Amino acid sequence: MTLINRTTPTRDGSTPLPQSPAEIRAERRRIIESIRALRRLLKKRGAFEVADRRRLNREAGHRKRAETAHTETLRRIDEQQARQERSVTHDLSSLDGKREQQEAQALAVLRREFIARRLRNTPLSVSELNGLGTGLIRDLATQGISTAADFTHVSWDKAPNGKGGNVLYIHRTDGRRVHINGIGQHRSRPLMEWRQAALARAEARAPRTLPPDERHRISEITEITEAERARLRQELTKTAHAAVTARTEAGQLHAETLERLAGTERDAARLAAERRAEFDAMAEQLLTLQSELSAHMDRYGDAGLRIRRAQRRALRPIRDVPTLPAIPSPRSPVGLADKTDAAPAPTPRDRASLGWLLPILYFGFTTVVGVGELADNTAPVGLMISSRLVALAATTELLRLWIPRRRRHTPGPMPSGIGWQISGMFLALAAAGMFADEKSDVFGAACAVSVLAALLLLAGTGLRIRPPEPVQSS
Incomplete structure (x- = not known):
């Protein structure tokens, strides 16, 4: 097709001056080069959208790590509070009933000392032991047994020299056992009956209540116990308050972290929106240049074989790069879609x-x-x-x-x-x-x-x- 130099009226009704073929080709090349430059810039939109999606993924990861760290901090606070409360509660429970326990222990010691003293004051005598003469009592005293407190019981076992079968042993209070010749089964029975009678009399006469001085001493100990109980209860209250304070501080730190992340996200989203608006503006400019190129071709016809292929490439439709659904383009996508209806993307x-x-x-x-x-x-x-x-x-x-x-x-x-x-x-x-x-x-x-x-x-x-x-x- 040969180049056609036509003149068409402009919008104001005037007729423009005809252009030479060289000027027509130069103008068409200018439009094509502008379209090429815009296409090169628009090629970067795909990489930009991928980078923006990665940014959103990083922001989601930062938020998730912040939530995980906050949850872990709360868990450690709860565990520490529970551990301290268990320790204080155990100490408090150990103080419960301590006075009664001390009174019972003091009374038991007092009775034990009284019984031991009464048994030490009960000597062995011929008049109270039927069947034991003065010689046997002297032999018992020689072995350290002179009162009812010096022995506890008797038992049968082998003789000390290993001959003669089993013999009777008398167990002393200090844990030793002795054998007295002449004291066998018949003489050991009155000996043990005498001791049991002395022990029963001592237990019957032993005190069953604490004296006033001992009660006063235990009361002083009880006051110390009550002071310790009050201190433990105060420590339990402090533990609860410290846990509440730690949770409040953790919540404030978490809120500050989220606010910082939100500020960073807002800035990044604003920059991404501005960049996306630039791409939208370039796309609209490209559509305008394509329309201008089409109008130029309608007005002046074919400009030659060498420029024909460049024209076809310049009139290719814009490849659609969808934006992220989470961040829509600040420009209306409907208007852009209306302008690209004549040349839809493949x-x-x-x-x-x-x-x-x-x-x-x-x-x-x-x-x-x-x-x-x-x-x-x-x-x-x-x-x-x-x-x-x-x-x-x-x-x-x-x-x-x-x-x-x-x-x-x-x-x-x-x-x-x-x-x-x-x-x-x-x-x-x-x-x-x-x-x-x-x-x-x-x-x-x-x-x-x-x-x-x-x-x-x-x-x-x-x-x-x-x-x-x-x-x-x-």
Whole structure:
């Protein structure tokens, strides 16, 4: 298409001065370069959104660690309070009933001393011990037994020299045992009865209540015990107050930490919103420049083959980068969506189909085996080389177009007209094989296939080189 220099009225009704082809191309290049610069800047939006999501994850992690630390601090405070309260409560319980215990112990000591004193004042005498004479009493005194307090009981055991069988032993109060010749089973019975009678008289006469002086001494000890109980109760109250204070301080520290994190999050969110607003503004500016480029193409037509591809790339739709759901863009997404309705971004369903693998595999196979060389056929050398070159060119072109349109970041349909061209090349190779087949009379069919292949190639080429329709802005 040749360059058309037209003049259209402006909004105020005046007719602008016509521009030269060089000025038109320069203006169009300026718009295209501006679009390229904006596209390079908008490419950074994906990385920005990923970084912003990582920021949100870090902030959530900081908040979680703050909550965990606060919970752990409260747990340690509760454990320390419980441990101190158990210790103080145990000490308090040990003080309960201490006076009664001391009085019982003092009375038991007093009775024990009284009984021991009465037994020491009860000597052995012939008049009170039937069957024991003066000699045996003297022998007992020689062995340290002269009163009822000097022995406790008797028992039978082997003789000291190991001869004569078992003999009677008298157990002294100090733990020793002695054997007195002449005291056996018959004489030991009155001896033990006499001691038990003396012990019963002593126990009956022993005091059953404490004297006043002993009670006063125990009362003084009880006052000390009550003072200790009051101190322990005060310590228990202090422990509860200290736990409440520690919890309050931990809550204040936790609130300060959360406030600091919230302030940092607000600042980061504000910067992210400003950055997102910049990207939105650049996207709107890009749409405006695309509309301006379309209007320029409508007004002045084609500017030449060299700039044609740059125009197509400049008019590509903006790839949509969704913002985080937690932080919406400060600009209205509805207005931006309305402006991009005329040129929607590629979606997964616009991705090149896997069905294109079939022609790719076919042309790759033809690159290896050629055309008209199967079975016993032998193709001319020129056909062998040219068919392989054509098949290699078709395979390379298909891969060049198909692979980028299958990627996640650059999806899109195959170019218009490529199907017609591939079909024409397939029929052309098939016609070449039919011409090389000398055993079959398919010359007429080969000519018809060749004509059809040429038509398909011409139609596909026309669709490929036809400029895209300009984007109409609403």
